[in-house]
Amino acid sequence: MSEPNLTATAELIALGVPEAPRRLPNLNRAPFEIRALKSGFLTALTWIAALLASVPLFSVIYRLAIEGGSRLDWEALTALPPSAFEQGGGFGNAIVGTLVMVGLATLISVPIGIFAAIYLAILDPDSRLAHSVRFLSKALTGFPSILAGVFVYAVLVVTMKTYSALAGGVALAVLMLPTVVLAAEQAMMMVPKKMKDAAFGIGCTRAQVIWKVVLPTGAPGILTGVMLAIAGAAGNSAPLLFTALFSGYYLTSLTEPTASLAILIFNFSGMPYDNQIELAWAASLVLVMVVLVFNILARIIGRQKH
Amino acid sequence: MASHHFDHVDRSGSVSGPPSAGDYIFDRGFRGVAWLSAVFILALVVYIVIEIGGKALPAFSEYGFGFLTSTTWNVQTGQFGILPEIWGTLYSSLLALIIGGVFGVAIAIFLTQDFLHGHLAAVFRTIIELLAAIPSVVYGLWGIYVLIPLLRPVANWLHGEFGFVPFFGTSLSGPGLGPAALVLAIMILPTVASISVDALHQVPYKVKEAAYGMGTTRWEAILKVMLPTAGSGILAALVLGFGRALGETMALAMLIGNSNQISLSLFSPANTLAALLASSFPEAGPVEVRALMYAALVLLAITLIVNAIGLAVMKFATRKFEAER
Numbered sequence: 081m082s083e084p085n086l087t088a089t090a091e092l093i094a095l096g097v098p099e100a101p102r103r104l105p106n107l108n109r110a111p112f113e114i115r116a117l118k119s120g121f122l123t124a125l126t127w128i129a130a131l132l133a134s135v136p137l138f139s140v141i142y143r144l145a146i147e148g149g150s151r152l153d154w155e156a157l158t159a160l161p162p163s164a165f166e167q168g169g170g171f172g173n174a175i176v177g178t179l180v181m182v183g184l185a186t187l188i189s190v191p192i193g194i195f196a197a198i199y200l201a202i203l204d205p206d207s208r209l210a211h212s213v214r215f216l217s218k219a220l221t222g223f224p225s226i227l228a229g230v231f232v233y234a235v236l237v238v239t240m241k242t243y244s245a246l247a248g249g250v251a252l253a254v255l256m257l258p259t260v261v262l263a264a265e266q267a268m269m270m271v272p273k274k275m276k277d278a279a280f281g282i283g284c285t286r287a288q289v290i291w292k293v294v295l296p297t298g299a300p301g302i303l304t305g306v307m308l309a310i311a312g313a314a315g316n317s318a319p320l321l322f323t324a325l326f327s328g329y330y331l332t333s334l335t336e337p338t339a340s341l342a343i344l345i346f347n348f349s350g351m352p353y354d355n356q357i358e359l360a361w362a363a364s365l366v367l368v369m370v371v372l373v374f375n376i377l378a379r380i381i382g383r384q385k386h
Numbered sequence: 387m388a389s390h391h392f393d394h395v396d397r398s399g400s401v402s403g404p405p406s407a408g409d410y411i412f413d414r415g416f417r418g419v420a421w422l423s424a425v426f427i428l429a430l431v432v433y434i435v436i437e438i439g440g441k442a443l444p445a446f447s448e449y450g451f452g453f454l455t456s457t458t459w460n461v462q463t464g465q466f467g468i469l470p471e472i473w474g475t476l477y478s479s480l481l482a483l484i485i486g487g488v489f490g491v492a493i494a495i496f497l498t499q500d501f502l503h504g505h506l507a508a509v510f511r512t513i514i515e516l517l518a519a520i521p522s523v524v525y526g527l528w529g530i531y532v533l534i535p536l537l538r539p540v541a542n543w544l545h546g547e548f549g550f551v552p553f554f555g556t557s558l559s560g561p562g563l564g565p566a567a568l569v570l571a572i573m574i575l576p577t578v579a580s581i582s583v584d585a586l587h588q589v590p591y592k593v594k595e596a597a598y599g600m601g602t603t604r605w606e607a608i609l610k611v612m613l614p615t616a617g618s619g620i621l622a623a624l625v626l627g628f629g630r631a632l633g634e635t636m637a638l639a640m641l642i643g644n645s646n647q648i649s650l651s652l653f654s655p656a657n658t659l660a661a662l663l664a665s666s667f668p669e670a671g672p673v674e675v676r677a678l679m680y681a682a683l684v685l686l687a688i689t690l691i692v693n694a695i696g697l698a699v700m701k702f703a704t705r706k707f708e709a710e711r
Contacts, residue, residue, distance in 0.1 A: 195423035224633025315521025344403035
């Protein structure tokens with residue numbers, strides 16, 4: 081294997097290197113050496129791991145398209161959920177409920193999140209308050225979503241004595257908040273210092289600099305964060321279990337139990353009736369499409385700034 | 387107002403001027419609102435902890451620490467204990483961490499060590515990130531109707547041939563720990579992968595060049611140089627992935643079987659703290675709600691500790707490279 085590389089040695093001697101060693105290490109490629117084989121083996125394993133890891137995504141999407149697609153029609157999108165032995169039906173009220181609660185959560189979390197991010201990124205980034213808020217926001221991203229439900233149950237459901245869309249929206253807002261804060265902070269920190277300095281230089285107040293320079297410049301990044309937060313909230317069901325509960329009817333007020341797609345899927349998936357299970361697949365298809373649309377929008381907006 | 391400071395300046399013919407009273411109020415108000423929002427987040431987290439802690443207090447004073455070591459959950463007799471749930475939470479999360487961790491780190495290596503052309507790597511990264519976007523309930527549904535039927539023959543064969551191994555001690559009849567942990571692994575994989583990718587990206591490029599310059603193979607460079615250098619960042623990824631797994635609810639509530647038992651077997655039904663909350667809370671009476679609040683506090687404590695450790699490790703990892711630069 082390691083016979084001396086005579087050509088290389090000869091070349092070195094010809095180049096006038098005076099003390100060319102007798103035996104140079106083998107500098108040729110040795111694709112069947114143990115080290116190289118080991119490297120190739122691990123490379124193959126990594127490829128397999130990477131391909132295996134993308135199987136679930138495609139499997140989920142494929143099954144959703146097959147099982148959900150066959151059932152997805154106008155009736156499924158607009159009708160009310162069927163009772164046990166009933167045929168047909170749909171999940172129109174759950175779509176409305178999800179939209180209303182996610183909308184509510186967005187209205188609550190986005191303004192607070194962006195203002196908090198302004199404080200963290202621009203007004204006082206190194207204060208003790210900023211450091212603790214930043215740490216807590218990061219900790220909140222790993223906060224189990226069901227505990228947001230427990231919290232809102234204790235605070236709102238018990239005091240209002242009813243499950244409600246409002247409680248569901250607040251629970252989702254708690255989960256959206258850290259995503260919005262961290263993404264908005266990141267986006268605003270990316271705004272070049274020169275732009276801010278230029279604005280200060282012409283006599284802007286801090287609020288004017290933020291309002292007229294930092295926010296518009298950071299808008300794509302902020303919007304990306306908001307979209308991702310919305311996508312996450314739309315798919316999140318755990319906090320709705322005992323804040324919004326479920327309802328068989330269209331929503332008429334914010335203070336009554338409200339249906340959502342995720343809870344409908346959860347309830348129907350465990351039922352022994354084919355009709356309900358088919359609807360659960362169709363509802364999953366709708367939910368995944370909503371979530372993916374927001375995700376992809378977020379990526380497109382996020383990419384534009386580069 | 388500050389405007390009188392500028393009174394001596396001759397401003398005739400100039401469009402500039404000091405901030406007007408309106409500008410001044412806007413500035414003050416704007417910054418005030420920003421400060422309030424930051425304080426709000428701080429207060430919110432404190433409030434969450436106090437609220438859950440406060441609601442758990444009655445149950446804590448009634449059941450004490452025995453709650454953590456007792457194995458019965460009986461609403462009729464008022465006996466509550468969450469040892470099986472603590473066991474199930476830790477066991478399923480650990481399994482998920484092993485599987486999701488191996489795959490996650492492998493994918494992070496795959497994405498950062500020039501296995502793919504830049505454009506393809508971006509596409510693949512998107513695919514992995516979209517894994518995290520699929521809602522938990524949809525994974526639950528997929529698990530029930532796709533994964534469990536797929537696993538059942540394999541599991542039952544393993545039980546038949548290797549039933550003496552504790553991990554295969556029971557057959558898989560439907561929901562169980564194994565399928566739940568597998569889905570959990572899929573769900574935490576993107577977290578582990580993306581934080582590990584960041585950690586590997588932080589390793590200065592010259593470190594890798596130096597390794598290649600010494601004549602290492604690609605994998606010698608990865609295993610002996612890149613991974614140890616990015617080690618603390620990858621550790622943070624694993625800890626945060628573990629924290630994510632501990633709190634995951636819906637898919638587990640649908641797949642784990644909600645059974646109050648402690649078993650090493652991968653195929654026996656089990657329960658987790660989050661799944662217990664999800665399945666019992668909506669129909670619970672006041673006595674059970676108090677016990678559930680205690681369980682929620684335990685879950686909160688476990689996840690807060692794990693996440694805090696993860697964030698601390700991550701901070702340490704980032705700082706290491708900042709110091710080197």
